[in-house]
Amino acid sequence: MQISQDFTFRTSIRSAAVALAVLAAATPALAGSGQPGHGHGNMPMQGHMMEGMKMGGHGSPGHHSGMAAIGEPGKAADVTRTIDITMQDNFYEPESISVAAGETIRFKITNKGAYLHEFGLGTAAMHAAHQKQMMTMMEHGMIEADRINHEKMKMDHGDGHMMTHDDPNSILLEPGKSGEIIWKFTKPTKLEFACNIPGHYESGMMGKIRFK
């Protein structure tokens, strides 16, 4: 059994590529002119893309060996440091963090803003792909500006695939809510923590993770 060492938004990359291919094929005028994160109201909802919405799941088949390893879910017993993260509209405090390879960190995250926010760990490319998924989730009403619509989140969105937001490297928090992620950073990689809710990353809701 394959235990993924590189937890990423695994299927996101593929679904983004499919989505772009679909867009390019169906609407050549849109390809290239699209403003990321805004106004993709008519993005075609293809089956492949929906499949890509399932972002979590251990041992799922969407393993991409070429993807940068961003680390892995950590064990509580291995935590050596806690970092408090405050989410505001639309930025993080602190704005950047430093970690060491091999370190297991407990991120305690609190949303003090008025809107729904995400704290996700990944590469810039992963966040870019995840932003497209979050856009789709918003279009489907699964997430709203200030809340998660759990009923819609649980629905079958048309092709037998469930869309969920349960990546181990990401957490979505409504206003006033707190949560945590325990993460082990395995090797120096260019990583960011980011909020991929439409418009948030673009307005600055991201921070660098530096390796000591």
Ligand SMILES: [Cu+2]
């Ligand atoms: Cu946000």
